[in-house]
Amino acid sequence: MKISEQWLREWVNPPLSSDELAHQLTMAGLEVDALEPVAGTFSGVVVAEITHAEQHPDADKLRVCTVNMGADTVQIVCGAPNARVGLKAPLARVGAVLPGDFKIKKAKLRGVESQGMLCAEAELGLSDASEGLMALPADAPVGTDLRDYLQLDDHLIEIGLTPNRADCLGIAGIAREVGLLNGLPVNEVSCEPVAAAVEDTFQVQLEAPERCPRYVGRVIRNIDISRPSPLWLQEKLRRCGLRSIDAVVDVTNYILLELGQPMHAFDLDRLQGGIVVRTAQAGESLPLLDGQTAELRDDTLVIADHGGPVAMAGIMGGEPTAVGEGTSHLFLESAFFAPGPLAGQARSYGLHTDSSHRFERGVDFRLQRSALERATRLLLDIVGGEPGPVIEAVAEAQLPVRPDVALRRARIPRLLGFELADADVERILTGLGLGVTATAEGWLCSVPSWRFDISIEADLLEELARVYGYNRLPVSHIQAALVIPPKPESRLSLRSLRRHLCARGYREAITYSFVDPRLQQLFDPAVDPVALENPISAEMAVMRSSLLPGLASAVQRSAHRQQSRVRLFETGLRFIPGAPGAGLAGLRQVPTLAMMISGQRFAESWSVASAAADFYDLKGDLESLLGLGRCQGEFAFRAAEHPALHPGQTAEITRTGQVVGRIGALHPAVLAALDINGPVLACEMDLDALLEGELPAFGELSRFPEVRRDLSVLVDKSVPAATLMQNVTAAAGAYLRELRLFDVYEGKGIDPKRKSLAFGLTFRDQSRTLSDEVVNQAMDQVIDSLEKNYNAELRNQAL
Structure with a gap:
């Protein structure tokens, strides 16, 4: 999340430099990934107005402009398509220095003198926009230094929030943290109710209250959407990574950044009958604001009117009811959507929006009315209008329940390692927004509606350590009765196996435990693997029942990158499902070793003949591994068959009669599916059988000949x-x-x-x-x- 430092300091202004503030946030668990200026380094740039413009006599794409820069008028040759009379834009005067140490000098363009340069945003390091001159508001004072006018002595603070800190996905939440860390009050914005000027309402009905327990809205009539957003609003949005669209959209985006509450505005004239919050019906679709059309599933929550869906709840609005140039009347909404059912919905449609990012993590479920009032006031100030009364549909029984959490005084020194005064404990917890009641053993805390990550005592202890300062926690030695477990000498260490294989020319691979279902089917068709409910991607949708698919993919990538000799091994878990219907209860996690080789038997050399590796090369490496436990006589190889391995070149590995692995050449059909030129030899063994050896014993050397x-x-x-x-x-x-x-x-x-x-x-x-x-x-x-x-x-x- 990107925020403007100036905007944050409007809420709370600690006596810290920018670097010190960033460090303080990081140490409090809100890691600052970057601290950057909001504009490039430049000087000598002022607000100017084009007073006259005519075509360049020798160039079709250039215009000769007379520009008023306050104290003087200069001639500028400009190629921007939006250069026109009356436009106010930044002017880099002669002698100005732009980002990249680019100095502006007098110049002649096609024989016409130019005394400076009119600038686009990209040329000032404000953004990547370079298609035209940066348009400034009509009331911008000509001759004013641009840095002062736009207040560009500001920094962008980019914070890498962890998913549990959804409360900090808005300036208000971060300001709350900064105020607590520095003992300063927070200047919260006014969210006072706006009196209704008209009696118009719009019916709202909750048909899925367990997924949307609160929906707040109001009608606003007779707005003038042609009025642009004020410069301060556009600048705050730009500095947080959002571009200005129109005043209505800008205000909803502003509330999202300021309070962390996503909002949406509908064109009231395009809505039919009333709002219904429900799940989608079979066959419904919705053209979205980004130009796509979503084919809705029946598990998707939608905002609908009496004609059909008008928005994907918590994700994106629909194009047919979007606010546009002809909009005069609005229906402004603010809602709370339960995080659990919404998690993954956007990604399942190939979407990710600022709204879904917040709703999936949890939005303050008591914020909706305040956000609506704040947005209404901003809209009335910018585009005018007549607001109606607030309409609220709420299912109180379905709102999140935040049980009180007890904190025992004795647990603080035991788990944090130091004593914290009662006054400091109460100050920290109260500053976090918790209601604190003292008890005989400690405190009973009521959790605020914006903290979804506090539910047990350990959460409170973590908050105390975080706010007190991880860097201030005392360093002390661990004092505990530690029992050293016995280490059987007969059991090999996994490290010894790895070292042995590396010594024989193998490289260790670490692959994902999630594999492509098609690859899983190719190597282990008899197993119905465990499917992930929310996979990272379609290529990582099931849990592996064999390590061979991951190694085969690694061999494939190596072969496609001209590696003529590959020796890989991996140790890890394979996941064997239980009986059908048993679910995760019957899942077995089996520690396993897998090996795979392809290409030449030896590395290229003048001293050895070139030949492809075969079954016996891999078998020899495995037998050397079996010998580490001094019980290789217990292992045997017997001919077998496997769907992924070549008939006649496949063997089971047994130990005292029990099958513990398999070895063989990959089947030609598998090689063809992977687009690998064979042969490729593979082996897979249960690690427990491999690591269990015999106790070393001394044997006297014979003095007699063999x-x-x-x-x-x-x-x-x-x-x-x-x-x-x-x-x-x-x-x-x-x-x-x-x-x-x-x-x-x-x-x-x-x-x-x-x-x-x-x-x-x-x-x-x-x-x-x-x-x-x-x-x-x-x-x-x-x-x-x-x-x-x-x-x-x-x-x-x-x-």
């Missing part, structure tokens, strides 16, 4: 090598120390239905050197077991 025997067998192609290795381990006996698969062969010289597997078996004993007889016996047991269980043949015998 004996290695190699074994090559022929088996059916359908038999997994891992299955054979399990059989070999079981049959080899207690002396087997290592088993390694070092060769796989299929092809010439072998039955097409069979394959050759070669194993290296290493035997050793801790207490003696093993004899050939013992080793041969173990090998015979292995061969017999393979022949019996898998119809295996020794390769040298088969050939």
